[in-house]
Amino acid sequence: MQDIKHIIRCIILLIILFIVLIIGKTFLTPKSFGQYGNYRGDSVKRISEIPVKFKGSDSCSSAECHKDNYKTWQEGIHSVVNCETCHGPGNAHTQNPENVDMVIPEEPCLVCHQKITGRPGDFPQVEPKSHYGDKNKSCVECHNAHSPIIENEKGSQSK
Amino acid sequence: MNRREFFIQTGKILAGGTLLWLVGFKPNLMDSTGSPTNAAENVPAYDWEKYLYAFVVDTTKCIGCGKCVAACKSENNVPNGQYRTWVERYIITNEHKVLVDSPEGGINSFKNNSPSLSKGEGFSEEIVKAFFVPKLCNHCSKPVCVQVCPVGATYRTKDGVVLIDAKHCVGCGYCVQSCPYGARYINIRTHTADKCSWCYHRITKGLLPACVQACPRGARLFGNLKDPESEIKQIIDKERVGVLKQAEGTEPNVYYLGFDKEII
Numbered sequence: 297m298q299d300i301k302h303i304i305r306c307i308i309l310l311i312i313l314f315i316v317l318i319i320g321k322t323f324l325t326p327k328s329f330g331q332y333g334n335y336r337g338d339s340v341k342r343i344s345e346i347p348v349k350f351k352g353s354d355s356c357s358s359a360e361c362h363k364d365n366y367k368t369w370q371e372g373i374h375s376v377v378n379c380e381t382c383h384g385p386g387n388a389h390t391q392n393p394e395n396v397d398m399v400i401p402e403e404p405c406l407v408c409h410q411k412i413t414g415r416p417g418d419f420p421q422v423e424p425k426s427h428y429g430d431k432n433k434s435c436v437e438c439h440n441a442h443s444p445i446i447e448n449e450k451g452s453q454s455k
Numbered sequence: 456m457n458r459r460e461f462f463i464q465t466g467k468i469l470a471g472g473t474l475l476w477l478v479g480f481k482p483n484l485m486d487s488t489g490s491p492t493n494a495a496e497n498v499p500a501y502d503w504e505k506y507l508y509a510f511v512v513d514t515t516k517c518i519g520c521g522k523c524v525a526a527c528k529s530e531n532n533v534p535n536g537q538y539r540t541w542v543e544r545y546i547i548t549n550e551h552k553v554l555v556d557s558p559e560g561g562i563n564s565f566k567n568n569s570p571s572l573s574k575g576e577g578f579s580e581e582i583v584k585a586f587f588v589p590k591l592c593n594h595c596s597k598p599v600c601v602q603v604c605p606v607g608a609t610y611r612t613k614d615g616v617v618l619i620d621a622k623h624c625v626g627c628g629y630c631v632q633s634c635p636y637g638a639r640y641i642n643i644r645t646h647t648a649d650k651c652s653w654c655y656h657r658i659t660k661g662l663l664p665a666c667v668q669a670c671p672r673g674a675r676l677f678g679n680l681k682d683p684e685s686e687i688k689q690i691i692d693k694e695r696v697g698v699l700k701q702a703e704g705t706e707p708n709v710y711y712l713g714f715d716k717e718i719i
Contacts, residue, residue: 312466319476376671380669381522415519
């Protein structure tokens with residue numbers, strides 16, 4: 297008889313412990329946990345509300361400031377390259393153009409157009425030394441970075 | 456009150472409290488309809504039921520300029536030396552040596568030859584094939600990282616993006632170890648797990664991920680599989696695409712055009 301009493305006491309204690317655990321869990325689990333699945337539903341909203349930094353090339357067209365460069369870029373072969381690819385993230389600049397400057401890269405061309413192992417053959421690449429000799433020239437002395445194809449006098453194009 | 460009575464009373468109080476608690480408090484399991492991102496201001500309503508995202512990398516177009524890596528870094532405040540996306544270069548020689556390099560994730564493009572190629576003593580092999588392979592989180596349909604997270608801090612959304620709840624993450628690093636693609640890292644600033652989110656804060660606003668927008672060659676494509684007209688759906692349905700480590704059974708959602716057997 298004495299043994300059964302001990303077992304019953306143990307079981308009661310276990311039940312109490314279980315209840316305390318369940319209560320503790322409801323207190324400690326974040327409120328939106330389980331809203332959509334085994335995670336905090338609020339975190340989806342939090343992540344999607346992070347502000348963006350890259351604005352897109354369209355925002356440069358609406359501004360009067362870059363009208364000429366935008367037109368040159370849009371009509372040239374480099375129109376496949378977005379403004380911010382070379383000039384860096386522009387959202388802050390569109391909101392505060394006077395205080396936030398864009399990046400003006402010093403050597404914008406060779407990062408893509410230097411001939412290196414691995415670049416696909418159909419992509420225009422140069423070995424600077426053989427392209428313009430030993431002269432310490434900058435690409436932009438001849439090419440316009442926004443529309444780099446040079447039309448020579450005969451009307452044919454050279455890249 | 457003796458000990459016996461004390462235990463009995465305590466038990467009654469606890470049981471009563473529990474009952475009251477369960478009746479009075481309903482965790483908000485019921486209102487799980489609707490999209491969680493609708494409340495954002497100045498943004499058209501976003502319904503995550505209408506989207507299922509996928510990513511295509513065209514390795515035949517990639518020029519290894521690293522603009523994607525740089526764009527990702529600025530858009531997502533990725534610490535130096537850590538990468539949400541990176542570019543690898545594979546060089547295959549005539550003696551079938553495979554050399555892979557990715558200096559600083561490829562952020563400043565690549566040198567003409569890989570260090571291992573130029574330093575190798577008596578190296579007389581010819582390069583027969585070389586190409587670039589951009590890598591990022593594969594946003595698997597069966598993500599291992601989600602399964603191993605002990606606190607439910609990483610999950611796959613209804614629109615098919617694997618995200619990290621940095622506020623809830625305890626930084627144990629299980630997910631970092633479990634990812635077969637090495638896409639995750641412990642952010643040195645926040646000490647929580649971090650990885651590519653396909654720029655979830657951009658795509659829910661109708662924009663493209665920063666790396667896709669930055670790519671000058673269109674080597675990265677992103678879109679909605681639920682839209683039958685989308686370019687991404689057309690490519691995955693009609694072109695010959697490959698995925699990384701198919702045998703892992705993770706069902707990745709980043710597809711590679713121009714896949715090579717050497718790519719791991």
